[in-house]
Amino acid sequence: MTPDTTSAIDKQSHRPVAQVAFVIGIVASIFNSACASHRGADEQAWVDFATISQSVSRSGAAPGESPVGWRLWWTADEIYDGAGPTKPSLEKHGGLATSFRPLKCEYETEVANPGVMTADGQPQCEAIFINEAASNFIFERELWNRNKLIEAAKEGKVHFPADKKVSRQIKTEWRRVQSQRAAKYIVAAASDGQLYGLVAIHLMSHELPDWLWATWLHEDFAFMMPPAIGFHDAFGAKADGASSPALTSLLASHGASRLLHYKLIGTQHDFVDPSALGNPLIEGRDTDTLANSSCMACHRFAAISSNGSMTKPRVSTGFAKLPDGFFPVDFSFSLARRAVCQDAVGCNAAYELH
Numbered sequence: 153m154t155p156d157t158t159s160a161i162d163k164q165s166h167r168p169v170a171q172v173a174f175v176i177g178i179v180a181s182i183f184n185s186a187c188a189s190h191r192g193a194d195e196q197a198w199v200d201f202a203t204i205s206q207s208v209s210r211s212g213a214a215p216g217e218s219p220v221g222w223r224l225w226w227t228a229d230e231i232y233d234g235a236g237p238t239k240p241s242l243e244k245h246g247g248l249a250t251s252f253r254p255l256k257c258e259y260e261t262e263v264a265n266p267g268v269m270t271a272d273g274q275p276q277c278e279a280i281f282i283n284e285a286a287s288n289f290i291f292e293r294e295l296w297n298r299n300k301l302i303e304a305a306k307e308g309k310v311h312f313p314a315d316k317k318v319s320r321q322i323k324t325e326w327r328r329v330q331s332q333r334a335a336k337y338i339v340a341a342a343s344d345g346q347l348y349g350l351v352a353i354h355l356m357s358h359e360l361p362d363w364l365w366a367t368w369l370h371e372d373f374a375f376m377m378p379p380a381i382g383f384h385d386a387f388g389a390k391a392d393g394a395s396s397p398a399l400t401s402l403l404a405s406h407g408a409s410r411l412l413h414y415k416l417i418g419t420q421h422d423f424v425d426p427s428a429l430g431n432p433l434i435e436g437r438d439t440d441t442l443a444n445s446s447c448m449a450c451h452r453f454a455a456i457s458s459n460g461s462m463t464k465p466r467v468s469t470g471f472a473k474l475p476d477g478f479f480p481v482d483f484s485f486s487l488a489r490r491a492v493c494q495d496a497v498g499c500n501a502a503y504e505l506h
């Protein structure tokens with residue numbers, strides 16, 4: 153494992169120099185403890201998950217919903233709704249909604265083989281949530297407007313805040329949940345009136361310049377994880393897979409003990425040579441796909457060209473070079489994919505095959 157402060161990484165990423173000193177402190181604290189086992193990164197991921205899931209006022213929440221704080225984050229669907237003129241109404245609330253909105257299910261867009269997602273016979277339901285720091289960054293620079301995004305990306309200025317206000321984005325996967333099982337899930341009420349349980353979650357958190365990446369699976373779906381790949385949690389799981397006392401007390405101290413029903417699959421932070429990390433309910437459950445999926449190796453291709461076109465997401469591990477003429481947008485795929493051309497001149501949003 154290469155700590156995230158080598159010159160190789162500095163060359164590849166596009167972070168402002170001022171961030172580096174801050175980052176070295178964080179990286180040192182993450183890596184000082186047992187580097188080989190990722191304990192520090194795994195612990196940080198759990199701290200993040202517990203922190204963002206702390207209870208908030210239930211304003212607007214339906215009966216049975218879990219009042220987790222991140223339900224007040226704007227969703228990608230809300231931010232990039234395609235209609236420029238509606239944006240000021242969202243922006244005037246600031247980076248955070250004041251009440252719960254019904255969960256709006258979207259279909260999986262990332263997976264190479266969408267068929268695997270419905271193997272359990274339930275409708276797909278996915279939503280991306282973007283925290284206050286990241287939403288404000290998008291609003292202040294009007295990056296939901298693809299024309300503005302192109303300019304910012306060309307100037308190398310798409311860097312979500314990573315200092316005191318840490319940007320975070322999560323991708324959540326939901327399935328209908330029976331009321332007798334609901335106590336074991338984070339529950340949301342969808343616009344169809346049904347209760348859904350959180351079954352899988354991806355987190356990217358900007359404590360690190362190239363984000364800290366983590367993914368969890370609900371214990372009821374742990375059987376989907378191919379044994380050859382398994383779970384790797386040096387902080388939260390004991391050797392037999394049960395929750396560690398450290399995790400139990402961390403979650404209790406955040407009032408987030410329900411998260412004990414979620415299993416950390418693993419974390420990732422090495423951008424130079426990213427290894428495999430994926431979630432069977434998001435990337436796909438077959439061993440080959442999971443063995444070749446890598447958060448950072450794929451999100452590296454969150455980039456746009458000077459006419460707004462995108463690169464294709466890729467299922468691969470290891471470092472890969474961005475094609476010439478593409479400018480990174482800080483690993484944020486929803487930004488690269490969903491920002492909408494407001495002025496069609498010189499702006500398109502199609503994929504380019506490379």
Ligand code: HEC
Binds near residue numbers: 467
């Ligand atoms: C094969 C490519 C690929 C892999 C592997 C992948 N992602 Fe993504 N991810 C995407 C795409 C594409 C989107 C945008 C989906 C959309 O706009 O609906 C996305 C969206 C996200 C989002 C929402 C914010 C954003 O960037 O748009 C998060 C958070 C996220 N992924 C985290 C992860 C984590 C954590 C992993 C690894 C465990 C991972 N991803 C693996 C392609 C990938």
